[in-house]
Amino acid sequence: MRLKKIMTDFFLLMALTTNISFIFGPNPYELVITVITNLTATILKLGEGKILATEMTAASLVADLHLVPAAFLYFLGDTSEAVSLAIGALAANIISILLSIIEAVFSYLAEE
Amino acid sequence: MRLRRLETIRRKLLRKKRQKTLKEVYQERFIESLKELRIPLLLIHASMSFGTLGYMFLSGGNFIDSLYMTVITIGTIGFGEIAKGTDTPIGRIFTTFLAVAGIGMFTTAITVVVRIFLVGDIIKMLRVIRMLSDIEKLKDHVIICGYNRISAWLVDALRKRKIDFVIIDSKEESLKYVQLHNIKYFIAEEPYKKTTLLSAGIMKARYLVANMEDEAKNIAVIVTARLLRPDKEGLFIYSNAPTEGTAQKFEELGANKVIVSDKLIANRIFSYMIHETSGYVSDLFDRIAYGEEADLEIVELYVSDKSQLVGKRLKEIDLRRLYNVTVIGIRKPDGSLDLTVSGETQIEAGDVLLLLGKPSSIKKAMGFYREVLI
CATH class of the missing domain: 3.30.70.1450 (Regulator of K+ conductance, C-terminal domain)
Known part of the structure; x- marks a missing residue:
């Protein structure tokens, strides 16, 4: 068990779950927490050189680029646009999680 | 069935990987070096997130004012208590705490990030990656292995004729001169490695000059280059050798022409002796051949x-x-x-x-x- 992997996966999942809960019930705190966890996950993935790491970093950056404008739009009053951007970020977050699972399986097979 | 499939995937994963190009190696090193940014960025991110969330709770969820308040606090700007609830005793306690912890974290992290970019290898690596991409576009160019006085003269002549060239040398001393002589394309690796020669664009090059100080290294360069480009009319390999015997060996190994420098100097001195008045005739053909006689x-x-x-x-x-x-x-x-x-x-x-x-x-x-x- 690797501590770093737990940390990264925790922030990835946290970003995904808060993202979903924001879409179903828009709330300022949830959105900000989504942005914070997503940015943390991206920073933790910086410089990762493993299998699928580039794809994961790219997916995470895409989610950031959806969520940061979503936060500003939401607090400027455009809730519907913020929600639709958050849905876009959700797609990227789901891909991130899937890639993380594939990477885990790959590294398990390679180590065996 | 499923187990067999998994076994096939596992074998594929463990199979020997293809040789990476130098550009890929540098790109990987660049990505690796981004790791250094993790801690300072996390510090900035943590202080910003903590401040923003705290002010949001104080102001009843006003994100923009909270973010602004955090930035002016930890950025030591301090325009005042802008966000709602910050002028209350709890707000002031929070601001004090944020300022004490956040200012240090923020300024340290910013200093580290700037230092990584300015002093570290990140910018240097980006430049190398860009240069390697440019080298990939070259065609009919010259590859010079080893940078010494002979190479410097050669570079001078090539520049006059506007012929593109790539220098390969791994010596620290050569690096210094390369920078001094403003060489555009330079690869700081061992020239006899296949990866290095491929990255220098050997497959599209017209000439290769094996000009290392060490005879064994010259042999290694000639052999590796000839293995990659067996056609003697496609890639011309030139080198220099201390004796005629070595020169012959180099030519047998794949060089098109090898110059014995001592013999060349002796012949030149002799030609001056024959044309003792001014040496004009001795130099004439050289000047024409070298393009000096415009x-x-x-x-x-x-x-x-x-x-x-x-x-x-x-x-x-x-x-x-x-x-x-x-x-x-x-x-x-x-x-x-x-x-x-x-x-x-x-x-x-x-x-x-x-x-x-x-x-x-x-x-x-x-x-x-x-x-x-x-």
């Missing part, structure tokens, strides 16, 4: 057995009148040189005509020869 050029014109020139007399093709180009000699197939040519001299198959004239006239004459006479 108004004159000398080229070789090979006459194949299919050429229409075969059987013709020099006065019949009349190159002097048509193109202002003079045939100054003919090298016969047996290697002898005939310098007593006249209008009556007949051209034979396998002859090499030595043409002397202005570069523009030579170009026209050669164009005519290639298009019409072959």
